Amino acid sequence: MRAVQVTEFGGPEVLKPVELPDPVAGPGQVLIEVDRVGLNYADTHQAENSYLAPSKLPLVPGGEVVGRTADGKRVVALLNDGGGYAERVAADEAMTFPVPDGVDDLNALSMLVQGATAWIMLRKNAHLEPGESVVVHAAAGGVGSIAVQLANAWGAGRVIATASSEEKRALAIELGADVAVDSRAENMTEVLREANDGKRVDVVLDMVGGPTTDQSIAALAPFGRLVFYGMAGRRSPKPIELRNLLGHSTTVAGMWLPHVFRLPGNVFGTALSELFAMVQDGKLRAIAGGEYALADARKAHEALRSRGTTGKLLLDPRR
Template sequence: MKITEIVLPSVGEPESLEVRLRERPQPGPGQALVRVEASGVSFAEQQMRRGKYYDMPAFPFVPGYDLVGVVEELGAPVGGGKPGPVVGQRVAALTKTGGWADYVLLDAADLVPVPDGVDAAEAETLVTNGATAWRMLFRTARVRAGDTVVVHGANGGVGSVLVQLARARGVRVIGTASARNQEAVAALGALPVDYRDDVPARVRELAPQGVAAVFDHVGGKGIHDSWRMLARGGTLVSYGSASTRDESGNGTLTVLRLVARLALWNVLPNGRSAYFFNLWAGKARNPQKYRADLAEDLTEVFGLLRDGTIQARIDSVYPLRRAAAAMRHAESGTVVGKVVLSPSADDDSR
């Protein structure tokens, strides 16, 4: 039996993506074959096609940072520990690459159960975005009820989840976005600020003593403004460099310069702290703890989705074979929510 996968052969435009067929793999010991129901189109893939993602694999490879699917086959169990997934169970996984396929072979230990009653595409919007938002809020910045925070790009994939999770915990949120997205940001429960205005001045009006945390995916020169918004004891969490997406040059160097700047700020005697958030930090050093923490965090996020506390925001669903069109749309600047790829979507899907 053949499987379908989308291959990024080299640096190029979205239209350079290739649809390829290969033999369906068989799970070995400790592995699971997952039939993919949904995979996302994220900023990571946009950087990868430009050759700028800071730890991307060598070309050619199959993109796909995360997925939701159903366990189709299991290899022989290995070791002890907690029971793993079962055939027929809906699961989620962070993959970094490989998710743009209709079947994916994964380590069974990396799979996180998706609760009954949660739609696959809706769950997919919260795998990377939900895990990132939850960890930055509650593991890195450790925000608490009554705090005020700034979320840049509050209408974006991670930003909108940050706002919802923070509001659910009683945190006041100031959210930056474009003028056309101010109403949507307000509907999420944040105080909207146009990112083209004097954001630091507006934040000072809303929080004269500064804010407890700033979540910044933009990077670039604006990172200095984010640092200055903090109150004493506040935390800056940087998790990207979207402002440099279309700039030429080495993406790794861009990230390293950003990390170096944050590290320098951390040694200043002003009571504030700065971090570069990496969703994969700790996995190589202690994979068992990493998996346990990820399962705990995603279980919390999926539970909030199931009970209606937070909402999944799906911009559009494209068939897997139309990955090029999906990526082109994801980069259009018009997206509200997550662009999702689905192997089962028909060709009339958008």
Template structure:
């Protein structure tokens, strides 16, 4: 099989092409001929050794669309996904007409968005939901799912006019700049003078610090990333108790480690919503396998939109 291998830690440029023996399936495993692999920021972090440090050498990647030996087209989590063949457990069959990029967008990003709203924030009908970084991989799906799950009003934040226009096309009721200065005031203005019930935040830093001031009583602030910086962020306990605000975190990996991974039912829900045209995953650039370093560089530099994938053919 062909694969992209990291012999050392570093940036995307440490990836080199290699020919390796095909992996042999063990008990409960399925060998897939890979059609496409999805790229995530976590792949670049793992290359640097900052996230689940790997044992060298290793093949990055965590999600694939491929063919099972019986010909079925499958979607699955996978270690060593930047390769033409991978071993997986519990793959899910997907339709022939579902683009690989759309399917892959539903796995890490889609499941994260689903659980942020259902499991972490426990969204209630009619609530106002704010999605920070709403044009991103998780954010663009959270905007659509919040509407699907009964939100009364959905507000997305994004950094540029083009991204804010995209957020509106995705179904948000309002799209506003996302910087910390004036954050709560902009949310009030976009929400008819009222505060929000739920804020989903992948930015962290000063934006996370400003978010509680934009929440109504019994509001929920859920963090799932720190793209704006990882320095410790103070949260005023006074405003939390005064308004009965809950602050929580969410990481999909914790769900996937449970005996029943909590992935199957939400994934089938996401696939059904996509098949019916009620959710539209954004599909971005496609790169050949041997350009994995170029693809990861573009992804981490935020030069991409939608789900970025590697094609094996």
């Protein structure tokens, strides 16, 4: 089968189209003929071995696919050890979920990781309450574009989006943000307060890192919460002093999706079911960020790393 493999860690240049043997489904697994592969920013970290979970070579990247099982059922699947950039995958049955009618490939893959990430951050980390202000950094991205819609649907008092271009800021407004500001602002603390009518903000969803995180924490109101779920800027924030959290009654939380599966109950399944239902009802939609041939995975990673993309990027393993 055709696949994309990494045999040395690095940037997009290490993604090489190859021919590999078809996977064999083991006990508790199901074989899936892949229709689309979902790309995540985490894939770029996986390729350079800078992700939270260490990568091992040789590596076929990719943690999410949508396709059909041998009996024709349409499913999405999370892949614990990668392998998604390929024509076929063997996925754990426990991590494979049916796709309901009315949910296309784009929305199915967008809700699987990005949608679930936004849902869990707002529900479990931030415990969003109606009327609270919400800042969504990278609001035109995969997670951000869904988070804007969810915050709006769940009664946020003011949704503040940040994005790097006028086009992206216009998209955020279209999706339900009340105001959109330039993510390249030198003083994000001041910009966020101004966007919130001069008041500190209640919730920040941050995947940028560096000064953006530092200045967003400084913009939090008492009992405000910042949820940190990535570091696209590849710069670490400053160390946080606990006395500063105490002095402002603020909370800084981290969120990594795999930890959700350790929670009691079926939190992930609940999130996915609710997200799919919202898509079916026309209350939530994914933003198409571009579709690439499998052999062009390098170009897709270059686009992701440029931070110039919007919405969800896909690979088509059939071409």
